[in-house]
Amino acid sequence: MQAGYAIADEFVAAPLSAADEQRLLVSFAPLVKRVVKQLELQTGGGVDREDLQQIGLMGLLDALRRYGTPDEKFAAYASVRVRGAILDELRRQDWRPRTVRQETHKMRDGVRELARKLGREPTAAETQQALGLTVEQYQEYQLAQSAEQLANFDELLQQLTEQSGDRRHSPESHLLLQRSIEQALRRLNDREQRVVQLYYEFDLSLKEIARVLDLTEARVCQINKLALKKLRELLQ
Template identity: 30%
Template sequence: MDEPRNEVELIEEFLTTHSPELREELILRYVSLIHFVLGRLGFNPYGGIEYDDLASQGMLGLIEAVDHYDPAFGTRLSTYATLKIRSKVLDYLRDLDWLPRMARQKVRSMQSAIGELEVKLHRLPTDEEVASHLNLGLDELSQIQMDSSRVIISLDETTNKMGSDDSESSMHEWLMDEQQEDPSDMYEEKDTRANLVNAIKALPERDQLVLSLYYFEELTFKEIGKTLEISESRVCQIHGRAVVSLQALMNGDSSTKKRGRPSKRESVKAVTDKPSPEPPSRPMLDKYR
């Protein structure tokens, strides 16, 4: 029996021959990425939105990735395919406008409140302070935090708020990408690194931990919940609070406003150039259960 070819050999042969059989083989080899991406976005076969519809969009992204991949991109096909799959799914969700307009407005109001209170208090406000500022109960604030953690409003939009017309990529996507250095970005990159690191460090430790587990360790909300022994909805709430707080901190950075907003690529370089954090230690995990 012939041994399966490795990724490089298979891709090289496909790029040379454009064989329909090899194209199908590549698609089948990477079809599991669709379920990986949907899981990372918080969807499962039993969710409210038709999982099969989302998977179909993911398949379109995978096919597009296989058909348009070029090694000159400087990234692996699996990485490129993951980004394409995610982009297709998010485009589909945006067209559905599946987070109601009123919910979006409440998320914006919460973000503004956090920013205003952060300036006034010289620290991130507590949930109680935000709720009081908005004349809301804690239960309603918790629901808004969960809404803010939905697919489209996350670290992707944090980067958009920092300024960029590039709607084809996102911070979440760039975090997964294998970026090449651009010497022209060197000076602003240092400022951006400091801004992002300081903003993340200003978050409560539990919020930092959830962001680390989700964006760096690539766990789903469900997996994070099992790890921390809390509910999936609680993880979703913490994630939403964290990203909205991060948005408020980044938007309120006076140094960023004075020198002009950095590009999306610069923003993400600041994160991706940092060494990947070590997996949280057992004592740290136990602390937040």
């Protein structure tokens, strides 16, 4: 699988004019809308979509000013920057109600304790029984965990992109970073690669990925969580 978010080889470019910036913001606005659609899962409706889009447009503008004239790799770079801008604002606002955060942490602690007792990752049925969860509650927990994994992986990609961008006089470092990401992706199994590709390259939501792969949303969350854990470990 070819990385859909490959790092651009060069970041040194002439500044864009104000007119060019406005034209390109309009041109790439659909990219912002796709990212917002994905990340709405993490807000549970707690943040207005228009507000998220405005934040995303600011991230897009920052990407344009850092990158310069877009080429075929810009969309992948911009997606990382837009996601990063939105996630930063969500964390700053601390949008989740305290009771939701506490309940999620309680479930996570319970799953970890169960895993220690079993000596392995518990199955969905074991987790539901041990924690007294309904199917719906367990799925909500899986979605919250998956959203957190996506946020963490977005952060890692943004950090790697910025580190690469700082090495302006070393094109070799950009190529090495791109190859590292591609090699890490090849270490995933076919289904894990497909989930990551559909999310990052084709901008599908987790619910849409479940329909494409004919899986439950909870199963997609499990595959995604494992895939992102592997990628983080390989890239770090």
